[in-house]
Amino acid sequence: MLGVPGSGKGTQAKMLSEKLKLSYVSSGDLFRNMDQSSEIGKKARPYMDAGELVPDDIVMELMKEYLLKNRIEGNIILDGFPRTVNQAEQLESLLTIDHVIYIDISEEEFYKRLGGRRTCPKCEKNYNIFTEPKPKTDGICDDCGEQLFQRKDQTTEALKTRLEVYHDETEPLVEFYDKLGIVLKIDGMGTVDEVENRIEIALDNAKKSNIDPE
Numbered sequence: 001m002l003g004v005p006g007s008g009k010g011t012q013a014k015m016l017s018e019k020l021k022l023s024y025v026s027s028g029d030l031f032r033n034m035d036q037s038s039e040i041g042k043k044a045r046p047y048m049d050a051g052e053l054v055p056d057d058i059v060m061e062l063m064k065e066y067l068l069k070n071r072i073e074g075n076i077i078l079d080g081f082p083r084t085v086n087q088a089e090q091l092e093s094l095l096t097i098d099h100v101i102y103i104d105i106s107e108e109e110f111y112k113r114l115g116g117r118r119t120c121p122k123c124e125k126n127y128n129i130f131t132e133p134k135p136k137t138d139g140i141c142d143d144c145g146e147q148l149f150q151r152k153d154q155t156t157e158a159l160k161t162r163l164e165v166y167h168d169e170t171e172p173l174v175e176f177y178d179k180l181g182i183v184l185k186i187d188g189m190g191t192v193d194e195v196e197n198r199i200e201i202a203l204d205n206a207k208k209s210n211i212d213p214e
């Protein structure tokens with residue numbers, strides 16, 4: 001799954017993994033959920049908070065270890081990895097990528113979706129001050145009654161950095177995978193259901209053209 005942060009790739013990847021019974025692996029979740037006092041955790045945190053990419057060697061160490069340790073077999077959906085051409089090149093020796101689902105949204109939408117996001121410190125539910133889901137009471141979690149907060153990597157400053165990093169480091173992957181003819185470009189504007197539908201159609205068409213002898 002490829003796309004700017006906030007493009008909805010995480011949501012779509014999880015739904016697709018359930019529908020197609022595939023394993024789901026998110027490098028961002030792995031970094032967030034790991035022991036923050038571990039060697040890798042301590043190294044990664046400052047980059048994550050600043051909205052920068054964690055250096056490739058750390059990412060590859062984490063991903064290799066995770067894929068091997070958990071004996072992930074069969075088909076998987078990768079979310080947020082690879083994120084640089086270097087990572088993609090190294091990944092080629094580990095597994096084969098069948099499809100790259102590239103979800104495209106506008107810059108304005110990126111700032112609206114991520115800059116407006118507020119999170120509950122207790123249950124980690126996300127809300128948005130500009131779009132749905134909004135909390136019933138401003139700034140308070142509907143379920144826990146806790147004060148919502150803005151994640152460090154979602155402040156305006158960090159978002160600017162994340163967009164720049166995305167354009168410089170991650171967007172070149174579209175071309176990298178386009179040369180292999182495996183990119184499915186999906187319009188990410190609209191509802192979750194609409195985008196889900198577009199992905200389904202694109203995957204069906206890709207399968208059909210793989211079977212087609214021409």
Ligand code: AMP
Pocket residue numbers: 005027028029031047048049051052053054055059079080081082083084087153
């Ligand atoms: P995400 O939730 O996918 O946006 O990831 C959160 C943060 O984790 C990113 O802003 C990066 O700092 C770091 N991260 C996750 N995946 C990668 C990756 N493949 N390469 C470098 N940094 C990553």
